Amino acid sequence: MTAIKHALQRDIFTPNDERLLGIVNVCKAGKKKKNCFLCATVTTERPVQVKVVKVKKSDKGDFYKRQQTWELRDLTEVDAKDASKENPEFDLHFEKVYRWLASSTAEKNSFISCIWKLNQRYLRKKVEFVNVSSQLLEESVPSGESQSVAGGDEDALDDYQELSTREEQDIESMMEMCEYAVSNAEAFAEQLSRELQVLDGANIQSIMASEKQVNILMQLLDEALGEVDTIEGKLSSYEEMLQSVKEQMDQISQSNRLIQISNTNNGKLLDEIQFLVNYMDLSKGHIRALQEGDLTSPKGIEACINASEALLQCMNVALRPGHEKLMAVTQQQLLFAELRDTFARRLTNHLNNVFVHQVTGMLLWQLTVSSHSVIKGHDQSSTLSQHTAELTLPKHNPLHRDLLRYAKLMEWLKNTHREKYEGLSRTYVDYMSRLYEREIKDFFEVAKIKMAGTTKEAKGKFGKSCDLLACLHGSSGKLTGSTSSLNKLTVQGSNSRRSQSSSLLDMGNMSASDLDVADRTKFDKIFEQVLSELEPLCLAEQDFISKNIIPFSYESLPSPYMVRLMMNKIFQSIETELNSLIALGDKIDSFNSLYMLVKMSHHVWTAENVDPASYLSTTLGNVLVTVKRNFDKCISGQIRQMEEVKISKKSKVGILLFVTGFEEFAELAETIFRNAERRGDLDKAYVKLIRAVFMNVEKVANESQKTPRDVVMMENFHHIFSTLSRLKISCLDAERREAKHKYTDHLQSYVINSLGQPLEKLNHFFEGVEARVAQGVREEEVSYQLAFSKQELRKVIKEYPGKEVKKGLDNLYKKVDKHLCEEESLLQVVWHSMQDEFIRQYKHFEDLIGRCYPGSGITMEFTIQDMLEYFSSIAQSH
Structure with a gap:
């Protein structure tokens, strides 16, 4: 421890x-x-x-x-x-x-x-x-x-030392000798000082008494100085003797220094030779691989990769100053340059042949299929529909797998021969762009056929397709032809398939007699399949380019931009074909824009999660703008159709077609946009449409001549309220409450206005009574007014016996029945409200009689029970 x-x-x-x-x-x-x-x-x-x-x-x-x-x-x-x-x-x-x-x-x-x-x-x-x-x-x-x-x-x-016992005793005895040591510290200190001076004097006297000893000491010092002089003399003689030895040793040291310099130089020379031999010597096996190595077998490719890396390492070695002046170094550099150029030519020619062979083979297969169909008398569209019944794009994984073997060699070519590398990259892009253009065009033609319906009429719209190799070789003159296209495809017979009503769905071509749910579902599946096929195709090609072919001629641009540039060249037709397909879908049925908006938004979101800067996410994002524009155009067109709606002057209005159309649109949209990323776009469209529905319902109600305004407003806003309550669209909660309020208000207004007809004179009489009271006449004095006397009241009451009231109510029921439409089934609701309002007025009349004609004994010719029986019997009889 x-x-x-x-x-x-x-x-x-x-x-x-x-x-x-x-x-x-x-x-x-x-x-x-x-x-x-x-x-x-x-x-x-x-x-x-x-x-x-x-x-x-x-x-x-x-x-x-x-x-x-x-x-x-x-x-x-x-x-x-x-x-x-x-x-x-x-x-x-x-x-x-x-x-x-x-x-x-x-x-x-x-x-x-x-x-x-x-x-x-x-x-x-x-x-x-x-x-x-x-x-x-x-x-x-x-x-x-x-x-x-x-x-x-x-x-x-701590750093102090305690006093010993003897020291403590001496201090105590000294303090005892002076009685005032404790009481008078200053006097005690002065006494100690005097005693110290006495001791110093005694010491000086003692030193002076020792003069004899000092003399003896000085004599000894003189003798020591003599001895020192003797020793110095001997040292001088020794130094003279060693001087000759020093000169000899200096000569030996100089000779050793020269030998050491020679050895150092020889070592450095050996290091330089070893450096050049180690880093600028290429084995015979590597030279053989670069000159004649097999670029088709895996072992040959691996040998060429190792040899090319060794060659690049030799060429990039950092030479030390002076090496470039050596003839052997110059000869090696010339040999390396020749090997580099030879292997670069071999590699470029081989890869060019691989591109041409692979791509041409694919196109020849397509050409064989096309020629076979022509011999049998079929056109290209028939071939397409036959051989791509599953609507799938060809996969190029074998081509990518074959070319990925040369990824390291492509990297070597990029670092050694930039021009050959760029030319090879351009060749790949050129051949692949033609191949993809043919495949994508055929793919979209089949998609359009399926979208428009695989009927003989649709098939008859396509001409014969061109020779595929003519498309590949461009203007070579060997093969010529003209490609078929669906850009001129039109949807015929639309007038026979769609009604020309004024409803909201007429604008969207979606009335009950038009395309049914199965047609829309079919379109949705086709569009989803198109996007699902394009996505892995683009991602696979982009992954291959990123790993094997780095973009050319744009060294100052960031890598993601260069990859996207090559993708744009290879897939330059995708965006055009997608826009054409979207235009066709919108032409077939403008409501297809709802399906396309949801599907396209989902695929854009998925592509951005994988790589926000990828070609796929950029292209789909551009197409999404077109889809969103078509969706907005669809909504605007529906609103325009509402504004242009005209009603018949001879028939009752009922539930307006654009009101039922909005209901069907909302049901369809809720199904399509369930859990969709672009739900916000639908909510905004809902608000625009419902406000247009509200405004145009009021417009039609004001212009209606056959049906009362309150009836038009009541029935249509009741239908709107029922629709919104059933669908539970959260963004339209305020409109749902507003629709309920409008329905209730106009129901009450219609009931009040209609009930004034059966008891018209009685209503006028009591309105006059209430006017007199409002002018200041006391209620019990109203009967003294000549126009509102008891006699006048009895005359008015006698004009409305029970039979007349029932007759008037029966006529009222018939009129209400003529005003209301059957599909909304509001007749009983209105009739019940009229009953409640009639009873309320009856009670109000009785109250006025009791207050203004007290004790007169005047009563109505019928009772409340009579009224209930009238209303019930009239409703049952009809």
Whole structure:
């Protein structure tokens, strides 16, 4: 432990101006034993700081390192666990409790004793010691190992030395000789000063008395100087003798220096030769592989890759100054350049042949299929529909797999022959763009046939397709022809398939007699299949380009942009074909824009999650703009159709067609946009459409001549409210409440206006009574007014006996029945509301009679029970 203590003091605490006073070997209680040391230290500078430091051996075990430090003033309690028994466990309470297990009880006790002494000496706030023997705190630490561990006795805690017993006795006797030593300190100090002067004088006299001894000392010094002169003479003679030896040694040293320089130069020359041999020597096997290696077999390709990398390493070696002047180096560089050019030509020609062979083979297969169909009398569209019944694009994984073997060679070609590399890349892009153009065009033609319906009429719209190789070789003149196209395809017979009504669905070509749900579902599947086929095709090609063919001629552009540039060249027809397909779908049925918006948005979102800067996400994003524009045009067209709606002047209005059309549109849209990313676009369209529906319902109601305005408003807003309540479209909650409010208001208005007809004179009479009361006439004096006397009231009441009232109600029911439409079934609702309103008016009349004609005994010719029977019997009879 002493050696450890000295090592810790030397390596850790002395550099930090600290002294190690106590140490104990511990480990954390309850855990695997990872030993460390707790050290009690004080700083050597004032003010003194007392710390407890945790020291641990490094992982390699070759040195100690400070791991954690606590200020002793932060220590609140020391718990020794048991004061009566030997127990190596103890706790130190700082900001949290640290539980330790000492290697021995003696080390623990010594460390706790040291902490106690430091606490008593330096801290005002005393630490609480629990379960510690009082004997351990009061007695000094025993000598030996325990004393060494605890840091020594009290003397080690400071830099002063206590007085010895004799010194204490001398001071006490001196102070006893002077009685006033304690009471008069100044007098005692003066006396001590006088005694000191006496002692100094005695010392000087003693020195003067020793003159004889001084003379003897001076004589001895003179003799010593003589001896020194003798020795210097001998040294001079020795130096003369060694001078000749020095000259000889200098000559030997110069000779050795020259030999050392020669050896150094020879070593450096050998290093240069070894450097050139190691880094500028290409093996015969590599040379053979570069000149005639097989570029078709896996082993041959691997040998060529290794040889090309070795050649590139030799050519790129950093020559040291002067190497370029060596003839051997120049010859090697010429050899490397020749090998590079030879292999670059071989590689470029081979890869060109691979491109032409692979792509031409694919096109020849397509040509064979096309020629076979022509021989049998079929046109190209028939061939397309026959051979691509599943609407799938050809996969080029075998081509990519074959070309990926040359990825490292392409990288080598890029670094060594930029022009050949760019030419090869252009060749790949040119051939692949023609191949993809043919395949994508055929693919979209089939998609359009399926979309328009695979009928003989649709097939008859396609001309015969051209020879595929003519498309590949362009203007070579060997093969010519004209490609078929669906860009001129028109959807015929639309007038026979669609009605020309004024409904909202007429604009969208979606009335019940038009395309049914199966047709829309078929279109949705076709469009989804088109996008699903394009997505892996583009991603596979982009992945291949990124790994094997880096874009050419644009070194200053970022890599993602260059990849997208090549993709644009290869798939230059995709965006055009997609827009053409979208235009066709919109022409077939403008509501297809809903399907296309949802599907396109989903695929754009998926592509952006994979790679936001990819060609696919950019292209689909551009097409999505067109789809969104068609969707907005569809909504605007529907609104325009609402504004242009005309109603018949001879027939009742009923539920307007664009109101039922909105219902069917909302049902369809809710199905399509369920969990869609572009739900916000639909919500905005909903708001535009419903506001247009509201406005045009009011417009039609105002223009209606056959049907009362309140009826038009009541029935249509009741239908709108029912639709919105059923579909629960959250963005239209305010419109749903507004529709309910309008329906209720116009129902009440219609009921009130219609009920004035059966009791018209009675209504006018009591309106006059209420007017007199409003003018200030007292209610009991109204009967004295000539026009509103009791006699006049009886005359009016007699004009409305029960039979007449029932007859008037029957006529009213017939008129209401003529006003209301059957599909909304509001007749009974209106009739019941009229009953309630009639009873309310009846009670109001009775109240006025009671207040204005008290005691007159005047009553109506019929009772409320009579009225209920009238309403019930009339409703049942009809």
